[in-house]
Amino acid sequence: MHNKARLKSWVRAYLQTLRNFARSLKSYWVQPFRMLPFSSEIIGPPKGFYLSTRDWITKTKTSPEKFSENYQEIYPKSWVYRAAPKTMDDTIHWKFPQQYQREAPDAFLALINEGRVWSGGGTVITPDDRVLADISKEIGRSMENHSIFSQWKLPSVEKIEGTVAVLSAPLGQVYFHWMLNVLPRIDLLRKGAVSFDKIDKFLVNEILHPFQRETLNKLGIPDSKIIESHRGTHLKAKTLLVPSIPGKPGNVIPLWTCEFLRNEFLDGTPLQKSACPERIYISRSKATHRRVINETEIVSYLEQYGFQSVQLESIPLSDQILLFSSAKVIVAPHGGGLTNIVFCNPGTKILELFSPNYVNGCFWTISNHLDLDYYYAIGKGKTPPINFDPHKVEENIEIEISAFKNLIKWLGVG
Structure with missing residues (x-):
């Protein structure tokens, strides 16, 4: 079993290396197209990028009045402070102390006349043919290596005579990113100078799951106004409204995103809490990766203390909200x-299980915002050196059962 897993991991790493090499060659071959006196609407990639939307407006607008027409700050930048997580390990994993204090950037709304959007992740291109880096990120890549710069020709542009709001974000079709990177941008749109009702279309990530359409409809976006972004997307709008992507890498999830989701989705939750279990185990047995290898043993032990195992894939979103x-x-x-x-109440105990090769503090961040009682445990396996992140996102987790039993008793629930 372990040899097969190591082989699969090696094959994935090898194929990724080949893909990266191929991208580098393609990017190098495409560079001369950037020197041509044509816009990327016609041929070649964009001419370059601005590090921030503010930079673009500052360099292209002639007066403070023009700046305010195109850039509206909704939430000012702020500092995020977090309490240490709780663990039975001798030391706290090095990733957490690095994030005890982080700066959350300001959240803004940009208005771009004759702006363009490319591909599924919502890459934004200015009228002077530059990419806006802060709202056009690709996970795991620097802006210099953004995939748009390896395109010798973008798809034919679709022109829209109206106002289009960009909600598409990197990995936005995935539940976590949809809820925390896509939907909160609607809050920024609502607080903007342009009336929400006057927005003609909303560009969102490709809709692959029921929760996507369900949440959009609940937030006032009908199917008739939805445009799905995908690999072949390349549109140009008379007016492009682009809310900033909340937070930034390093688990900087702003408090306002959590408050927005709670305000929008908790208020309509039916009062049926007496029918819900108070202790739950979230199973990933239906997932293709990051499963708990000895889950049967874990669940069997937890059931003795009133825990119920749930598979969220089979539960409607409204029931998931009620459950949590x-x-x-x-x-x-x-x-x-x-x-x-x-959607949890303050004081709820959260115990998160990790593989030693992939520790991510995003849910610890949310727990801090909402005063949840957060714990974590790391499963079996060789511990990587401090400050080295193997980032094996798909690695399965195996929990030492005797240590787990002690942990449950330490939590005061066993």
Whole structure:
């Protein structure tokens, strides 16, 4: 079993190396097209990029009045402070102390006349043929290596005579990113100078799951106004409204995103909490990766103390919200399902399980915002050196059962 897993991991790493090499060659071959006196609407990639939307407006607008027409700050930048997580390990994993204090950038709304958008992640291109780096990120890549700069010709542009709001974000079709990177941008649109009702179309990530359409409809976006972004997307709008992507890498999830989700989705939750279990284990048995290898053993032990195992894939979103808002103790391997802790009540105990090769503090961040009682445990395996992140996102988790039993008793629920 372990040899097969190592082989699969090696094959994935080898194929990724080949893909990166191919991209480098393609990018090098495409560079001369950037020197041509034509816009990327016609041929070649954009001419370059601005590090921030503010930079673009500052360099192209002639007066403060023009600046304010194109850039509206909704939430000012702020500092995020976090309490240490709780663990039975001798030391706290090095990733957490690095994030005890982080700066959250300002959240803004940009208006771009004759702006363009490319591909599924919502890459924004200015009228002077530059990419806006802060609202056009690709996960795991620097702006210099953004995939748009390896395109010798973008798809034919679709022109829209109206106002288009950009909600598409990197990995936006994934539940965590949809809830925390896509939907909160609607809050910025609502607080902007342009009336929400006057927006003609909303560009969102490709809709692959029921929760996407369900949440958009609830937030006032009908199907008739939805445009899905994908690999072949290249549109140009008379007016492009682009809310900033909340937070930034390093688990900087702003408080306002959590408050927005709670205000929008908790208020309509039916009062059926008496029917929900107070102690739940979130199973990833249906997932293709990051499963708990000895989950049967873990669940069997937890059931003795009133825990109920749930598979969120088979539960409607409204019921998931009810489930998490009713729970008092939640145990789960790291995964998108834990996004729903945003709907938990203060004091709820959260125990998150990690592989030693992939520790991610995003749910610890949410727990701090909402005064949840956060714990974590790291499964079996060789511990990587401090400050080295193997980032094996797909690695399965194996929990030492005797240590787990001690942990549950330490939590005061066993």
